[in-house]
């Protein structure tokens with residue numbers, strides 16, 4: 050376990066090296082949130098609520114969705130692709146740890162770093178500029194905390210899956226990009242899932258994506274009742290478990306292939 | 313004869329950031345960072361004539377690559393003057409680089425994904441080389457470097473030595489009058505090294521190409537360069553003929569004796585007591601080595617004395633190798 | 648002249664390598680299409696809940712998006728410099744670029760081009776035709792010329808901004824990942840700027856003038872006369888920003904530190 054914690058620490062240090070990001074990043078995220086805030090205000094126009102969400106809830110939703118994204122988002126699929134292509138993965142595999150576990154920990158280190166040095170200060174700054182609504186109910190905060198940890202795992206697992214495909218495709222940059230676009234839309238980052246037409250909502254129910262952004266953001270904005278929140282979190286947990294299966298299967302096949310082709 | 317390279321008081325400083333250790337240090341780095349200014353090349357001046365082959369040597373981190381990067385227009389000097397082929401490399405970069413060829417042994421200059429000959433074709437267009445020029449010149453280069461069979465392979469599939477030969481050919485497509493080679497023989501086998509050396513000699517002969525070469529393999533320098541420039545911590549500590557470097561710092565000769573009878577160090581010291589000689593014994597092979605000043609008379613006298621008293625099986629006179637000389641200089645400095 | 652000849656040399660080379668990996672090519676085009684579809688879906692879903700966005704109709708917004716896709720396709724074909732820092736500065740590939748007798752930025756444009764992104768322009772024009780039809784837009788003989796002018800202007804705006812961001816690497820020692828975030832901001836030029844407050848509008852017009860890649864030039868074809876002045880400013884802003892970026896680049900290259908070995 051020590052080595053995994055060490056990995057988180059190393060990532061933390063690496064992230065600190067990206068200093069300029071944090072000076073500019075917060076500004077850029079604020080612009081992002083601002084633009085969406087105005088976009089949504091325009092969409093709401095005279096209306097008080099759409100799909101049961103008020104405009105203030107909506108802007109809180111946008112802000113928290115982007116800030117949560119800083120936590121769950123990582124590029125480990127791109128990194129894996131690069132490592133696999135440069136043949137570094139063979140070296141990683143002879144090291145005494147689980148490669149996928151290590152990658153997850155790296156992502157977590159990155160995520161925790163951004164949470165504290167980016168999302169939290171960013172959220173404070175944004176809340177000065179735009180009217181946001183924070184829940185006074187501590188259960189909401191606990192639900193939210195559990196939910197974003199799970200969304201980190203779902204997103205990371207999907208990244209691991211796309212990363213592993215590098216073993217089978219010559220070049221998967223297109224796939225990685227497509228995945229990112231799909232996640233931004235279907236996770237509810239851009240639009241709450243409840244805004245989609247009903248048939249689309251029905252389809253999305255059977256996909257893991259809404260566990261990434263929609264669920265934590267809805268919890269944060271108090272748009273879910275306690276019951277709904279618990280159900281949604283359980284769904285997230287189930288998805289985390291389900292996603293282990295394809296990852297392990299593909300990983301075993303990939304390792305076999307690696308041995309045959311010699312990386 | 314004009315100078316191919318003129319360098320006056322050239323200086324390059326780098327800002328070296330140091331990270332504080334540990335997590336706490338890293339957080340402090342977030343706010344302020346420590347750095348100090350490191351002079352990688354410190355006030356050097358030298359000249360290279362057209363047609364010379366100059367070896368540029370020095371320890372790791374001495375500033376060789378940095379100098380070459382300034383001479384080729386990649387880096388801008390902190391201060392000082394550089395004139396190469398009559399131009400300032402940083403001013404008219406695009407015009408200037410047409411007149412030079414560059415090979416960095418540690419980094420590929422060719423396009424990674426495409427076949428070698430495609431790279432050549434592209435470079436031919438880039439350097440505006442006409443078909444006739446290309447055919448007459450490159451067919452020869454390709455033959456001498458023996459890269460014909462490699463031409464249709466992508467660069468990433470070549471071995472290091474194969475790639476290096478292609479890199480060299482690529483640097484010569486426009487037949488530049490001046491060639492910079494930064495560690496061109498790094499990691500190559502003996503045969504490829506020989507091939508490259510021969511080839512360099514040949515183009516130097518044929519086109520009077522000036523060559524500035526850095527390497528850690530001194531046999532390269534011995535084979536190619538009459539002149540060496542030695543750099544230490546960014547300063548030139550020697551600039552002159554390789555021969556006089558040997559004469560000046562070659563620390564005398566070693567004479568190895570093997571005897572037919574049992575001999576002790578004491579015997580030898582007694583026999584040669586009148587001359588300044590130091591004896592050493594290699595216990596395993598029963599070889600005795602005499603270290604003496606490089607003075608022909610003294611050495612012949614020494615041999616005469618030994619031969620007169622003892623039955624000798626074998627004698628071998630050795631000069632201190634360049635390698636040793638350089639090692640001594642690196643170790644102790646030049647003073 | 649020389650640069651045009653070299654351009655086609657590189658294009659030929661590019662085709663050859665790309666054709667070797669045709670499957671990748673399709674995946675890439677597919678992911679581009681997906682990306683464009685996602686943005687359209689966003690617009691459609693939003694207009695499922697409202698009829699007007701700050702006074703603009705659904706088809707007008709879709710038309711702006713269609714227009715945006717064309718300069719954006721040109722931009723992403725030729726200014727693939729989002730990983731400039733890692734690739735050229737950290738790995739020191741700029742060394743190689745700088746020993747070649749072609750302008751360094753032009754070489755990078757040539758090396759990194761991704762012509763398959765040009766398909767985005769086709770999608771864009773199709774979207775414009777669809778939306779234009781719905782809106783019953785007229786067509787005059789000057790339109791193609793102005794369209795061309797605005798598209799080039801838009802591409803230069805985008806190119807200029809991203810070259811400027813790439814230039815940060817010449818000055819700042821630490822690595823940055825502003826580039827990917829900037830792609831998001833680029834999207835806001837696709838919506839009518841009058842929905843934003845004045846600060847953001849100012850930023851999108853004069854600081855990061857992404858509005859000149861979408862809403863301003865498209866307004867001309869939509870006949871929104873109040874924006875015509877901005878429409879015609881598009882090529883000017885493009886040239887100004889791109890020129891600034893070239894000057895900055897040139898002085899940045901002089902500060903290039905190399906990468907050790």
Ligand SMILES: Nc1ncnc2c1ncn2[C@@H]1O[C@H](COP(=O)(O)OP(=O)(O)OP(=O)(O)O)[C@@H](O)[C@H]1O
Pocket residue numbers: 326327328351352370371372373374375376377378379904905906907908
């Ligand atoms: N981009 C850079 N930034 C900071 N310092 C640098 C940079 N490049 C080189 N240096 C420093 O400048 C000094 C000289 O480096 P240089 O690469 O010129 O050495 P060298 O003589 O080529 O060594 P080697 O034999 O190892 O290739 C070194 O101390 C190095 O750390």
Ligand SMILES: [Mg+2]
Pocket residue numbers: 376377378494908
């Ligand atoms: Mg070096």
